[in-house]
Amino acid sequence: MTVTSPDSMTAARGQPLVVLDDVQKWFGDLHVLQDIDLTIKRGEVVVVIGPSGSGKSTLCRTINRLEPIEAGTIALDGEKLPQEGKALAQLRAEVGMVFQGFNLFAHKTILQNVTLGPIKVLGKSKADAERRAKELLTRVGIAEQAEKYPAQLSGGQQQRVAIARALAMDPKVMLFDEPTSALDPEMIKEVLDVMVDLAEQGMTMVVVTHEMGFARTAGDRVIFMADGRIVEENTPNEFFTNPQSDRAQDFLGKIL
Numbered sequence: 001m002t003v004t005s006p007d008s009m010t011a012a013r014g015q016p017l018v019v020l021d022d023v024q025k026w027f028g029d030l031h032v033l034q035d036i037d038l039t040i041k042r043g044e045v046v047v048v049i050g051p052s053g054s055g056k057s058t059l060c061r062t063i064n065r066l067e068p069i070e071a072g073t074i075a076l077d078g079e080k081l082p083q084e085g086k087a088l089a090q091l092r093a094e095v096g097m098v099f100q101g102f103n104l105f106a107h108k109t110i111l112q113n114v115t116l117g118p119i120k121v122l123g124k125s126k127a128d129a130e131r132r133a134k135e136l137l138t139r140v141g142i143a144e145q146a147e148k149y150p151a152q153l154s155g156g157q158q159q160r161v162a163i164a165r166a167l168a169m170d171p172k173v174m175l176f177d178e179p180t181s182a183l184d185p186e187m188i189k190e191v192l193d194v195m196v197d198l199a200e201q202g203m204t205m206v207v208v209t210h211e212m213g214f215a216r217t218a219g220d221r222v223i224f225m226a227d228g229r230i231v232e233e234n235t236p237n238e239f240f241t242n243p244q245s246d247r248a249q250d251f252l253g254k255i256l
């Protein structure tokens with residue numbers, strides 16, 4: 001099945017898309033992100049791994065400015081992310097995010113969940129938004145469920161709707177924060193398959209996950225975080241077979 005790709009997927013690959021430069025963030029006394037330098041290139045899939053509490057979710061949340069930073073800069077497609085205001089809302093719309101919980105609107109149908117943002121934020125007509133939503137729901141394999149409500153779907157189906165909803169905004173980059181960790185085992189693959197497909201189509205992705213299969217299949221780079229720092233960075237194969245730091249060796253010893 002072919003679906004028209006948004007511009008973000010066909011534009012020149014390999015150019016810097018998200019650039020974090022010396023980012024520092026505190027929660028009170030906790031220096032939760034320390035000296036973060038990270039360049040994510042267009043079309044790149046970066047997998048973020050690390051122990052609980054190492055700052056992975058905070059990193060995702062700062063990339064779309066759900067959380068402010070205290071120092072450093074974050075640029076998206078050459079534009080520095082503003083701290084607030086209309087410009088921020090606009091830039092934030094260019095960053096899609098999928099969380100562990102599916103966060104769908106319970107009292108709206110699947111179709112309405114996917115069309116709401118495009119109509120309200122992008123100003124699309126209902127007809128255009130629905131056409132695109134149906135395309136995306138087909139792509140994630142749930143076209144038949146369009147008129148149902150979230151509670152009528154399985155967790156795996158709901159997470160695929162959440163992915164379709166994020167894609168409907170034509171984001172330049174997609175952030176996934178442990179998208180499969182709340183799912184029953186038999187539903188993990190159907191969500192990962194959609195993500196692999198997205199990666200193959202050239203979407204720029206930051207994926208917090210411990211799913212080694214996904215990291216090896218779709219990941220271009222693994223970033224290992226501990227205590228708010230990027231401790232190690234490597235290709236997935238090198239990282240998993242030959243971790244360099246004690247922290248990474250210790251962590252992999254526990255999860256593999």
Ligand code: ADP
Pocket residue numbers: 027030032050051052053054055056057058059
């Ligand atoms: P991870 O996703 O790697 O498990 P998080 O980014 O969620 O880690 O959290 C990193 C650290 O920041 C943890 O110690 C967590 O308790 C703390 N933290 C996260 N969110 C907040 C917050 N809103 N206020 C204060 N501390 C927070």
Ligand code: MG
Pocket residue numbers: 056057058177178
């Ligand atoms: Mg987290």
